[in-house]
Amino acid sequence: MTSGPYQTERSAELRSRAQRVLPGGVNSNVRLLAPAVFFDHGSGSRLVDIDGNEYVDYLLGQGPNFLGHAPADILDAVDAATRRGMVYGAQHPLELEAAELMIDALGWPDKVRFGVSGTESIQAALRMARAVTGRPRFVRFEGHYHGWLDNTLAAVENGRAVPASAGQLASHLEDSIMLPWNDLAAVEAVLARHDDIAAVLMEPTMLNAGSIEPLPNYLEGVRAVCDAAGVVLIFDEVISGFRVAAGGAAQRYGVTPDMATYGKAMAGGWPVSALAGTGAMMERFGTGEVNHSGTFNASVMACAATAATLHRLAADPPYERIAQLGTRLKDGLAELAIGHGLDLNIQGVPMAFHAGFGAGPVTDYRSLGRLDADAYAAFSHTLIAHGVWVAGRGIWYLSAAHDDADIDETLQRVDAAMKATVS
Ligand code: PLP
Secondary structure (H helix, E strand, O other): OOOOOOOOHHHHHHHHHHHHHOHHHOOOHHHOOOOOOOEEEEEEOEEEEOOOOEEEEOOHHHOOOOOOEOOHHHHHHHHHHHOOOOOOOOOOHHHHHHHHHHHHHHOOOOEEEEEOOHHHHHHHHHHHHHHHHOOOEEEEEOOOOOOOOOOOOOEEEOOEEEOOOOOOOHHHHHHEEEEOOOOHHHHHHHHHHOOOEEEEEEOOOEOOOOOEOOOOOHHHHHHHHHHHHOOEEEEEOOOOEOOOEOOHHHHHHOOOOOEEEEOHHHHOOOOOEEEEEOHHHHHHHHOOOOOOOOOOOOOHHHHHHHHHHHHHHHHOOOHHHHHHHHHHHHHHHHHHHHHOOOOEEEEOOOOEEEEEEOOOOOOOOHHHHHOOHHHHHHHHHHHHHOOEEOOOOOEEEOOOOOOHHHHHHHHHHHHHHHHHHHO
């Protein structure tokens, strides 16, 4: 913690203990740059650390806590179900309920396969696309994240994908072609030039970097060129699914993929992912022709959490309310920044918007570089020290548990953090 009123001595003690047994004191590299705060518990929109400090949470575990922390109905459903067993390595009725609810909510897929993480469901989608087309490569886009494995993790250098980690096999990145997103001509040109493309894989709305929405007619255009070239269109809806609309980005923007991956918001915080797709394609898993396996796939707890979450989202859709709250928060942040003379660009959908220092709006991944990422990362630590828990990379997630009082209190805390920043 670098500034602000919160004291985190007990966290600091645990931090040195953590450094002894966990590399970097963390269990995901994404957490290396965040303040070393240890949490005692979360409830609804709030987190409480082990020093007793309370935060309004806009990280939401990087997205999964779409219903807020520790939602009682989801916990009760998981508790009741798991008292009868947790992992059967065989079928059980709850996996049908979860699958049927998911297909109903999304509207377009015929079948789903559950997994544990977004990373692995994306691999299943790529394997299926290759099996269906008999082609090896796929097209992907600058700024889109599809998990940490060798064939998807990438940094971009001069428009080319390069390894983002020591130990990563650069040769695995040769399986894909990296393009700028929201540029239909670039997709058309690549699919015209190459006949070895199995799939186009994208976040249908770029929430990971900048919260940039698809341009009008872009998704429709990509859909049409994929159809013309016999290429499988895969939407990575791991963030956008069940968050930007009940039917995810496919519903919000009205374009249907051949397959899509889900995770995060779909299960009220439980670790579960899914691959959804059209029947003929997905059935190749069913015949055994395409392998997709996993000990923990469709565990009782994952299915109970998914079913309970999807029941809640269908019975009480929070989307309009979250959109209103997110818009209030965006407007309030912008107003405060102007008042403090800070050049803060805020943009994107209210359920997962982006904030960064510098001139906006940012309309593509490359111009995100115009924003001062280091200054914002430092500011995120100041926000956290004032009781607003946010990601250092600029994304702000809202949940169904946030309310107007949270927004009021958040804006007061942001005001104090901005005062500390400019003083
Ligand atoms: N796809 C997107 C768009 C993501 O944001 C993420 C994770 O942040 C993933 C895939 C990977 O999901 P997981 O971390 O569950 O493996």
